[in-house]
């Protein structure tokens with residue numbers, strides 16, 4: 001299976017930030033239609049796209065803050081044709097698995113019909129900065145960074161009239177097994193996005 005080159009995100013789209021904040025909502029109903037690749041590109045870039053390139057002195061930056069810029073959370077995109085890891089520097093999707101996991105992103109019945117999903121995976125093998133000095137804080141860092149990414153996705157969805165829901169009720173063991181994640185890669189949450197019904 002091949003990696004997917006995403007179209008460039010539409011950075012010139014206009015929608016007032018204050019309006020996105022006002023309209024941000026959890027919506028658990030969506031059409032079954034797949035999202036266009038342009039929409040997927042915009043969602044992923046909003047979530048944690050690159051906003052500053054790396055230099056010799058410093059690592060790249062993304063749309064989300066990150067403790068010590070450790071960028072612990074990776075975003076996996078779940079499409080009909082399989083699961084892909086989002087590489088923000090190249091703005092592309094790297095092939096992970098050809099299994100369609102969209103029906104197991106959440107344990108609630110309505111989550112089984114997801115047209116597009118995100119899996120937030122905290123990669124604790126990146127033993128940078130704060131985790132090295134205080135292991136006990138790692139789940140706070142994982143949850144916080146995921147929360148920022150998810151909120152960016154929520155705001156984009158509000159601006160593009162898409163339904164979205166962040167999901168804690170996930171069978172993480174099952175999903176991790178299907179994806180072949182080792183014990184250092186921890187699923188924090190999943191999120192579904194679809195066209196408003």
Ligand SMILES: Cc1cc2nc3c(=O)[nH]c(=O)nc-3n(C[C@H](O)[C@H](O)[C@H](O)COP(=O)(O)O)c2cc1C
Pocket residue numbers: 024025026027028106108165166167168169170
């Ligand atoms: C950390 C977190 C976990 C959540 N998990 C779920 C979930 O498993 N299932 C679900 O239907 N909604 C879930 N939600 C969505 C909340 O139910 C929703 O945000 C809340 O009802 C408030 O609605 P609003 O987002 O429209 O303001 C979660 C939200 C957060 C912040």
